[in-house]
Amino acid sequence: MTGNGQDDEIQHIADDMVEAGTQTPAIHDDAPPSADEPPYPSRAYAWYVVGVLVLAYTFSFIDRQILSLLVVPIRRDLEISDTEMSLLIGFAFALFYTICGLPIGRMVDVQHRVRIIAIGIAFWSIMTALCGVAKTYWQLFLFRMGVGVGEAALSPAAYSILADYFPPDKRGAALGVYGMGVYIGAGLALVIGGVVVSAVSGVEHTVLPIVGEVYAWQVVFFVVGLPGLLVALWALTLKEPTRRGHVRKSVDADGNEKVESVPVKDVVAYMSDNARTLFSHHVGYALCAMMAYGVSAWIPTFFIRTHGWTAGEAGIYYGLVVVVFGTAGVVTGGWMADKLTAIGYKDGKLRVLLYGAAAAIPFTVLYPFVESATLAMVLIAPSTFFATFCTGAGPSGVQEIMPNQMRGQASAFMIFVVTIIGLGLGPTAIALVTDFWFADDSMLNVSLAIVATTILVIAVAVIWWGLDAYKASRDYLDDWQKQHEAAPAQ
Numbered sequence: 022m023t024g025n026g027q028d029d030e031i032q033h034i035a036d037d038m039v040e041a042g043t044q045t046p047a048i049h050d051d052a053p054p055s056a057d058e059p060p061y062p063s064r065a066y067a068w069y070v071v072g073v074l075v076l077a078y079t080f081s082f083i084d085r086q087i088l089s090l091l092v093v094p095i096r097r098d099l100e101i102s103d104t105e106m107s108l109l110i111g112f113a114f115a116l117f118y119t120i121c122g123l124p125i126g127r128m129v130d131v132q133h134r135v136r137i138i139a140i141g142i143a144f145w146s147i148m149t150a151l152c153g154v155a156k157t158y159w160q161l162f163l164f165r166m167g168v169g170v171g172e173a174a175l176s177p178a179a180y181s182i183l184a185d186y187f188p189p190d191k192r193g194a195a196l197g198v199y200g201m202g203v204y205i206g207a208g209l210a211l212v213i214g215g216v217v218v219s220a221v222s223g224v225e226h227t228v229l230p231i232v233g234e235v236y237a238w239q240v241v242f243f244v245v246g247l248p249g250l251l252v253a254l255w256a257l258t259l260k261e262p263t264r265r266g267h268v269r270k271s272v273d274a275d276g277n278e279k280v281e282s283v284p285v286k287d288v289v290a291y292m293s294d295n296a297r298t299l300f301s302h303h304v305g306y307a308l309c310a311m312m313a314y315g316v317s318a319w320i321p322t323f324f325i326r327t328h329g330w331t332a333g334e335a336g337i338y339y340g341l342v343v344v345v346f347g348t349a350g351v352v353t354g355g356w357m358a359d360k361l362t363a364i365g366y367k368d369g370k371l372r373v374l375l376y377g378a379a380a381a382i383p384f385t386v387l388y389p390f391v392e393s394a395t396l397a398m399v400l401i402a403p404s405t406f407f408a409t410f411c412t413g414a415g416p417s418g419v420q421e422i423m424p425n426q427m428r429g430q431a432s433a434f435m436i437f438v439v440t441i442i443g444l445g446l447g448p449t450a451i452a453l454v455t456d457f458w459f460a461d462d463s464m465l466n467v468s469l470a471i472v473a474t475t476i477l478v479i480a481v482a483v484i485w486w487g488l489d490a491y492k493a494s495r496d497y498l499d500d501w502q503k504q505h506e507a508a509p510a511q
Contacts, residue, residue, distance in 0.1 A: 059263055067186040070259055071198050074179045077142055077256055078202025080249045081172045083210040084149040085114060087245055088165075089318045089448075090214035090336045093325065094238040099158045103462070107452035110318050113162045115445035118169030119437040126177040126433020130283065130426045134178040139257040141174025146249025153242035154232055176416070177432040184420045184428060185262040190359065192420055193370065197355015197413030204347025204409060207317060208340040214241050215336025264425055283426045291427060291501070292434070298494040299431075301487020302371055302418055303438040308480035309378050309411040310443030311450070312385070312473045317343065318448035319469060320401065327466050328394035342402050350377070350406040354413030362421075367492040370418035375484040377410025378477050385473045389466035408477075415439075422494045424501065447476075 061067070088095070088110045096106055128137060148167030155161040179199060187195045227237050292299055321335040330338075354373050361369030381404050388400035416432065423431040454468040455461070 061188060062186055062260075062262060066260075067195070070186055071183065071195055073256055073259060074138075074175075074183070074199055075202045075205070077138065077175060077252055078179070078199060079206040079209065080142070080245075080252050081145065081175055082203050082206025083213070083245045084145055084168055084206075084249065085172065086207040086210040086317065087149075087214050087241055090211050090321050090332060091238050091241065092319075092322045093332055094236070095161075098236050098238070099161070101158055102456060103452040104449065104456050105158065107318065107448040109158075109162060109165055111314065111444045111446070111448040113165035114169040114172075115440045116169065117166045118173045119440045119445075121170045122173040122177065122433040122436050122440075123430075125174050126430045126436075127285075129178045129181050129429030129433070133261055134182050134429075135257065135259045135261050137174050137178045138182075138259075139253045141171045141178075142249055142253035142256055143171070144174075145169075145171025146246050146253065147171075149246030149249070150243055151246075153235060153239040153246070155239070173433075173436075176436055177429045180416050180420060180432045181429045182259075182262055184425070185265050189421065190363065193355045193359035193362070193414065193417040194352075195355075196417040196420070197352050197358070200351040200355065200409075200412040200416070201348045203412050204343050204351060204405075208342070208344030208347060210245065211321065211336040211340030211343065213245060215333040215340060219331070219333030283424075288427050288430050291424070292431065295422065295490075295494045295497060297490040298422065298487055299435075301483055301490060302374075302415070303435050304442070305371075305374050305378070305480050305484035305487065306411050306415040306435070307439040307442035308476050308483065309374060309408060309415075310439050311447040312381075312476045312480070313405075313408050313411075313447070314444045315447030315451045315476070316385075316404075316469055316473050319451050319465060323389070323465050323469060324394060324397075326463060327389075328397070330394065338398060339401070342398060342405060346402045346406040347409045350409030351413040353406075354410030355417065356413070357410070358414035358417055367495045368488045370414045370421060371484060371488060371491045373414035374411045374418075375481060375488070377407045377414075378480040378484065381407035382474060382477050382481075385477060386470060389470040418491070422491070422498055424498065450476075 088106075092103075092106055095101070095109070096103075125137065125141075145168045148164050148171055151167070152161055152164045155164055180196065183195050183199060184192055226234050227240060232243075320339055321332065324330040324335040324339065325332060354377060357376075358370040358373045361372055363369075366372060384400050384404035384407070388397045388404065391397050391400065416435070419431050419435050420428055451465075451468050451472045454472055455465050459468065
């Protein structure tokens, strides 16, 4: 373990280098947490940070999911199909969210994470508001890409920060609570959108100060986008935590330490050595997300087409289900992940994904076919609850099997896979079945049942296949850290 003696020796070397007139930095690797490492921040402040990040995540999902309630007026005013609408909901956002997420993830591993988060929040909030001035389909498509660019900064940085604010046995719960933002945001997007849509129902256009005339539904983008700028300022006040565990640093000629990036080839090599674990985890998580994103994009329209509800009714009632049961599911998933790990399941965090996907299947099969709208909503509640286990347990699993300075990049890669498959394909898969297999808008309920159930069955099989590999990856990380502790890089 790196101790004070080694640190003094490194400092002496640095002093000698100054005297010799050289500026070449000495490189060393910090060991896993030691007596020399500062204690974790107070539990109260750590949970305060979680609260601010939950608020940011909530706003991100409000801005991301608001389109799902606006399918009918956008299709009407822009004269587009279900498939084109699904590309706005999913692909337009997911494309740049994933492309930008990878370089941002690398920045997270060496740069000031709080600033990255604040800049991202401000950017996506502005892009959301700009959706309110789009005049054509392609303008709206472009601004949705911008929303994706901004939101790509949040989660990789948040996962990394929270892993440094909480000890390993508390991370599942912390990341699970952070994941609440997904369902609070998605639910509030529907509720807020439902209220606004109801308020402007029957109005084709409205006039706003400065902006001028816009479609009535575009007012929603201003309502949900602009307040995010205040959240960005609040996030900027958070303290950047000390990086913990195995952290590569340099000591310059003046004896000052600076975090150094781990070479990309080392990150790729580490992930390659754990390929089966990462494939099972990421694809299993992505398939659960594909089901969740897919159905959440089309359930409001399902109630409108199948049960004759208004957009306002669908948004408010489904939004409340998402807020209550989605939030409960993600917190339960994170809590279960910690508990299973604590009682000896080395694959506990991955196992929770398996349990959630399997438990959601029967409810997902049934709700599209019941005649009562009320019963359909009742069945959607447990489907939502179990399907959201993945959001609580999935991110903490990556933090558990990756070294500190690979977590941002590993999280970005996970988000890349989950977003491309989940958000990029989920809404579109259901739309394609409706448009091209059935060629009948009234068959949306059958499309929901076929696509969502098939996805969950495949997810169960993929996650089951990776359980043993996940346990092996836990041991791999322990061995890797011991090797780097014993032989620090020079």
